Amino acid sequence: FEGRATDPDMAARFAFWCEADRLKSVIRATPIADGSRRENSGEHSWHIMLYARVLADHAGAGVDIARVLRMLLLHDIVEVDAGDTPIHGAVTPEALAAQEAAECAAADRLFGMLPGHQAREFRTIWDEFEAAETPTAVFAKSIDRVQPLLHNLSDDGGSWRTYDVKLSQLETRIGTKITRGCPDLWPYVRAKVTPWFVARGAL
């Protein structure tokens, strides 16, 4: 009976879940909604899956919502090795290339812990998300961008204050991506966040 604990596929899966658990200790730039502390990437992944499911009826043609959920479930796991990259941090092309290389190596190592067929399946989903070409990946990316805005807003600016963000930057870095994946969403969100930037003269 004790021998059952040596099933190699099951052992591989438990090792993977334990490694993935470290995502709960990767701390993001943005706060949780009540502003009491910064958010970790594990709880963030859960929260944006909830955004995706609630916005399913705003997804365009060709978006597979069940696959969006699988993408968002997996999309941040590489941060266990590669860390989180704040969207508003200043980045050189060199730093960006180094981050991409680190994330690819992390995907190799972490998804590679799973039994072969599953390692390939998870890697394929993550690659599709990163490439941001299919309607499903583009929608998933837009969802990943909207939640931090609302948390920053409820925390009197949150990481916008940290990085001295202007409304025009938000439009370029975030608005275009949200519009690409979920066009109905950006006019609403933009109208919600605009007064904060106007009040600070941060246009």
Add this chain to the structure above:
Amino acid sequence: FEGRATDPDMAARFAFWCEADRLKSVIRATPIADGSRRENSGEHSWHIMLYARVLADHAGAGVDIARVLRMLLLHDIVEVDAGDTPIHGAVTPEALAAQEAAECAAADRLFGMLPGHQAREFRTIWDEFEAAETPTAVFAKSIDRVQPLLHNLSDDGGSWRTYDVKLSQLETRIGTKITRGCPDLWPYVRAKVTPWFVARGAL
């Protein structure tokens, strides 16, 4: 343009996401895998969705894995109002009935924040999970039971120490439920946790 911020369906959704965010401040009895702190119900929800997806090939006939993910995404949101009930805590029938009533009221309030068709959809999924009758719900419930065992094991007992749990109790309260939803899993997990209980003479 500013008027777009008054779209009532979108406003209802943002209010729901903000309320659901409080799940990140509901603290469970079990630790995260490295034992450094107790887990919150938001990150727990993400983690067990990862368990479910990885165990998809162990799901029995009639289990809809995409629906399992939707169930696990939503299953703990009622804890925002009703709190978490540790599985090993002593409970009277009265306390259990009060907890069930509190969770139903929480489901009414929280899912009821969403636009009507979505409120009904989310409530239907949560009711199916709670009833634990369909193969999909039974599988989802079994997944919810297995992750805390592994975290307790990696934290030298975790909440088993807090509640002075015996192996026989684990078999009754947890093992039967895991076996019902995912029969391949329990022999492996039981073999993994048994040495800890044997070493403490807690049979």
